[in-house]
Amino acid sequence: MTSIRERNRRLILRAASEEFAEKGFAATKTSDIAARAGLPKPNVYYYFQSKENLxxxxxxxxxxxxxxxxxxxxxxxxxxxxxxxxxxxxxxxxxxxxxxxxxxxxxxxxxxxxxxxxxxxxxxxxxxxxxxxxxxxxxxxxxxxxxxxxxxxxxxxxxxxxxxxxxxxxxxxxxxxxxxxxxxxxxxxxxxxxxxxxxxxxxxxxxxxxxxxxxxx
Incomplete structure (x- = not known):
């Protein structure tokens, strides 16, 4: 069974892939990644620490x-x-x-x-x-x-x-x-x-x- 941690990381990674593909690194905001993933913005930093790491x-x-x-x-x-x-x-x-x-x-x-x-x-x-x-x-x-x-x-x-x-x-x-x-x-x-x-x-x-x-x- 997939853990909540694995599920959230996968959601964030997929959302980030879509945002970076559409907007590029500089124009992408972590708040947009969180919104697309359906998770609070702090979750992005909890799992990946920074936009650069993501x-x-x-x-x-x-x-x-x-x-x-x-x-x-x-x-x-x-x-x-x-x-x-x-x-x-x-x-x-x-x-x-x-x-x-x-x-x-x-x-x-x-x-x-x-x-x-x-x-x-x-x-x-x-x-x-x-x-x-x-x-x-x-x-x-x-x-x-x-x-x-x-x-x-x-x-x-x-x-x-x-x-x-x-x-x-x-x-x-x-x-x-x-x-x-x-x-x-x-x-x-x-x-x-x-x-x-x-x-x-x-x-x-x-x-x-x-x-x-x-x-x-």
Whole structure:
């Protein structure tokens, strides 16, 4: 059973994610966070001590899922399955943590002034390991000879757009919010494009792409 403390922290963190995503750090007031969470303002300070601590907690809430998403990137993994799993995990983060993801993206665009250096170093180290793994697969002929840096950047852009540019997506699709089926279609589409674009002719990535379900017309 969830304790009152855990429940209140979760409510505050979710409300803070939404406020920071809408207004940015400087313009967000702790009173607005408390009101959105449905809790007294002193509760925000009781659980997080300051707006700065709360902002860092929002950033940190998305760091661990981002690191976990890279788990499939191991040199002895099958590239098509690893890429498919990675893309699905990244889309899931945009679906389940849209506001925190938007806050995180904004933080990076401003030079990560509030993100603790240890998290920034860990994320960068993970990215370098992923790039090295992609290059290893390329060198062994398991992936087409594409630039691994830009392959990774392309996946980031394609998956994170569902959180960072949700307003534009809503405008284009005519939907207030995307359904589970929409996110499933997004993951399938991105995976299909990446696997076809990185598949050596007749290679394993072609087989991985073939295992995807046909997209609805």
């Amino acid at each position: 902002y860092r907690s929002v950033l940190e809430s998305v760091v661990e899922p981002l690191l976990q998403a890279s788990a499939p990137f191991r040199d002895d993994d099958e590239p098509a399955e690893a890429l498919k799993s990675y893309i699905r995990s990244k889309v899931r983060i945009s679906q389940e943590l849209p506001h925190a993801s938007k806050v995180f993206a904004s933080e990076l665009m401003h030079g990560a002034p509030h993100l603790p250096k240890e998290y920034l170093d860990e994320l960068n180290a993970q990215a370098q390991r992923n790039i090295a793994c992609l290059q290893s697969w390329i060198d062994r002929g398991l992936l087409a000879p594409v630039d691994p840096h830009h392959l990774l950047f392309t996946i980031w852009a394609a998956t994170q757009t569902y959180a960072d540019f949700d307003w534009q997506i809503s405008m284009v699709t005519g939907k207030e919010s995307l359904s589970d089926a929409d996110f499933e279609a997004a993951a399938e589409t991105i995976t299909r494009l990446v696997l076809r674009g990185t598949a050596p002719e007749g290679g394993e990535a072609d087989k991985g792409e073939a295992r995807l379900r046909p997209l609805p017309l």
